[in-house]
Amino acid sequence: MLAELEMPFFRVPGNxxxxxxxxxxxxxxxxxxTYYHFVYKDVLFLVLDSNSHNGLPNxxxxxxxxxxxxxxxxxxxxxx
Numbered sequence: 001m002l003a004e005l006e007m008p009f010f011r012v013p014g015n016x017x018x019x020x021x022x023x024x025x026x027x028x029x030x031x032x033x034t035y036y037h038f039v040y041k042d043v044l045f046l047v048l049d050s051n052s053h054n055g056l057p058n059x060x061x062x063x064x065x066x067x068x069x070x071x072x073x074x075x076x077x078x079x080x
Contacts, residue, residue, distance in 0.1 A: 023074045035048060046067075
C-alpha cells in the first residue's frame with residue numbers, strides 16, 4: 001500500500017508503538033530513528049519522541065528545546 005503512494009511518507013512513532021524498551025528496539029530495527037528531521041518544499045519538519053520509557057532516558061522539555069534549536073540552526077546553515 002505504501003509503495004503505491006505518489007508522495008513522500010515518513011513514519012512517526014505513537015506512544016503505543018514504543019511504549020517500552022522492547023517495542024522501541026523493534027521500531028528502530030524496522031523503521032529507524034524516533035528522532036529525525038527533514039525539509040520538504042522549504043519547510044523544516046521535526047519528528048520528536050517525547051515519550052518517557054521505563055529504563056530509557058526521559059526526554060525533558062529542555063532536551064527537546066535543544067534538539068529543536070540545533071536542527072533549526074543546521075538547516076539554516078545548509079540553506080545559506
